[in-house]
Amino acid sequence: MSEKEYIHTVTINKKRCIGCTRCLRVCPTKALRIRNGKAIILQDRCIDCGECIRVCPQKAIYSKIDDLDIINNYKHKLLVYSSVLIGQFKKYKNFKKILNLMSYLGFDEIVGVDIGALIISDVIRSFLKHNRDKTYITTNCPAVVRLIQVKYPSLIDNMLPFKNMMDVAGEYLKKEYMKKNQVKEKNIGLFYLSPCPSKAQAVYQPEGEVKRIFDGVFSMEEVYNNLRYIMEKKDIHLDKDIELENVTESSLKWSTLGDVDSQFKDFTSLRIDGIDNVIEFLEEIEEGDFKEIDLVDMYSCQNGCVGGVFTNENPFVCEHRIRHIASSFPDSVDEIPPICEGDYCSLSKPLKPRPVEPIDKNMSNAVKKMKEIEEVFKKLPKLNCSICGSPTCYNLAEDIVLNEDVSIYDCPVVLRRNLRNMAKDLFEMAGRIDPIEEKKDKE
Ligand code: SF4
Ligand code: SF4
Structure with missing residues (x-):
């Protein structure tokens, strides 16, 4: 087994999950996301602490172990x-x-x-x-x-x-x-x-x-x-x-x-x-x-x-x-x-870091992506409400840059702001329509 293959017992029963986001808010390593209305676990971040099991109102999260x-x-x-x-x-x-x-x-x-x-x-x-x-x-x-x-x-x-x-x-x-x-x-x-x-x-x-x-x-x-x-x-x-x-x-x-x-x-x-x-x-x-x-x-x-x-x-x-x-x-x-006696109590091998997936293996790409994340983050409201399906606004910015399935419009505040601006623009544009042309249209 490679160092990267982590075994987890904490598992989600998607049928039970209602996407309420309670688990996202307690996860200490920000390992949970809501995608398509259901919770998912990012395997490289989960430490199997079970905090999410404790708070799930649907009993959708459980630990899969032996009978x-x-x-x-x-x-x-x-x-x-x-x-x-x-x-x-x-x-x-x-x-x-x-x-x-x-x-x-x-x-x-x-x-x-x-x-x-x-x-x-x-x-x-x-x-x-x-x-x-x-x-x-x-x-x-x-x-x-x-x-x-x-x-x-x-x-x-x-x-x-x-x-x-x-x-x-x-x-x-x-x-x-x-x-x-x-x-x-x-x-x-x-x-x-x-x-x-x-x-x-x-x-x-x-x-x-x-x-x-x-x-x-x-x-x-x-x-x-x-x-x-x-x-x-x-x-x-x-x-x-x-x-x-x-x-x-x-x-x-x-x-x-x-x-x-x-x-x-x-x-x-x-x-x-x-x-x-x-x-x-x-x-x-x-x-x-x-x-x-x-x-x-x-x-x-x-x-x-x-x-x-x-x-x-x-x-x-x-x-x-x-x-x-x-x-x-x-x-x-x-x-x-x-x-x-002997050395039974010592660990058999030294403990090693278990880093989460790097932003990019190529250093210059990673720096570029970091800048992009910061740019996206500036546009977010910093409320950390989790409604978008990512635990914090910074996590959403990361997810947008690193994951094609997520967009800035998953944030309801940004979406509302944009819809309001669009409506304002449309209203202004409507006011500029030439009255003669408008009359012709009606005829
Ligand atoms: S707390 Fe339970 S029901 Fe709510 S999103 Fe997490 S897994 Fe789904
Ligand atoms: S077990 Fe702990 S680390 Fe893993 S998803 Fe649940 S709260 Fe997060």
């Missing part, structure tokens, strides 16, 4: 679940019993992504001890990683050169299972239970990796509904706890709430959540601010992963439950699982 049935293609079925799952249930105090119900869905072994948080935090701490030259950014939120690749390539070097906690948890689970059960890798299906489209996309195309780590990904919403069905309809008694090893209070809080402070007490660290806050913060880091901050853990969703598009529960309620559950775990474990 649970695919686990049947494998003899051994393993699942890494986003630990946000444990805050989704009203009977949350029974979370170890609820997790045990995963066996009814067919999984042989499961772990929470918090195991990845525990392992990778140790690696990050030793890295930061020797690297205090800049503000480092975690790789935990794939939408943030892609946002940096697309819009802030100068900050690529600020990204930690390590796998995110989901991938580390996946590597850990698979290796432990193979060792314990003497099973060959080809017989194992490793899956991820995702709280958002961005992590789902990262399963299909992990940044900084040469091959996929997971064999499939499911939405938390789907699995939550399945578990509720099992609990309610199948007369199951919640009587058996699942064994949870290697969980600490701080790893659980970091992996679910982005509570980075508790995990990196010897460093200055911050959590930033919500795509607008992330963008503002990235711009400030780019300008050289915040050098005193060692580590920033950024999440595109408001409230972090508890606010993911695939979650069912109110994020504040979910956070409250998780804090309660986390307080029942110890502050540390005797020994951190040894997955990072």
Whole structure:
């Protein structure tokens, strides 16, 4: 696969779309347009953040991911679940019993992504001890990683050169299972239970990796509904706890709430959540601010992963439950699982910028087109209303110069202005008709 072929899970059902433009206004990378009355996604700009899914009143935008049935293609079925799952249930105090119900869905072994948080935090701490030259950014939120690749390539070097906690948890689970059960890798299906489209996309195309780590990904919403069905309809008694090893209070809080402070007490660290806050913060880091901050853990969703598009529960309620559950775990474990022996936790290849399509590959043509864009932009009203089908007036100017299907008359303000001028001209012209000629015409 070439670097330019991006896989996306966020998809539009054109039959449902009514062209209302709400999705255009929230997209952080200006990846959406309305053409012929329907929304389309510009593939090179989309970062699969899912913000458009959240606001679409027609449910026309969705994330296309795997069905649970695919686990049947494998003899051994393993699942890494986003630990946000444990805050989704009203009977949350029974979370170890609820997790045990995963066996009814067919999984042989499961772990929470918090195991990845525990392992990778140790690696990050030793890295930061020797690297205090800049503000480092975690790789935990794939939408943030892609946002940096697309819009802030100068900050690529600020990204930690390590796998995110989901991938580390996946590597850990698979290796432990193979060792314990003497099973060959080809017989194992490793899956991820995702709280958002961005992590789902990262399963299909992990940044900084040469091959996929997971064999499939499911939405938390789907699995939550399945578990509720099992609990309610199948007369199951919640009587058996699942064994949870290697969980600490701080790893659980970091992996679910982005509570980075508790995990990196010897460093200055911050959590930033919500795509607008992330963008503002990235711009400030780019300008050289915040050098005193060692580590920033950024999440595109408001409230972090508890606010993911695939979650069912109110994020504040979910956070409250998780804090309660986390307080029942110890502050540390005797020994951190040894997955990072060798170099398993490092990215397999460096992260690279992911630029959007250039204006023109030829430099002088690109300069010419830039000037044309500026000229067109001057004629537009700068209202950024999106009615034309492009997110801002500047985007419309770009689209007019770079895309033959779009015209300046797609802007209703320009169209009205021109029609008014034409009407005025016609009126004036009508007034100039020679009265003798007019009389002749009538005769
Ligand atoms: S929000 Fe976007 S995808 Fe949804 S109906 Fe409106 S234009 Fe169509
Ligand atoms: S997923 Fe995010 S980046 Fe992609 S089109 Fe939707 S809002 Fe824009």
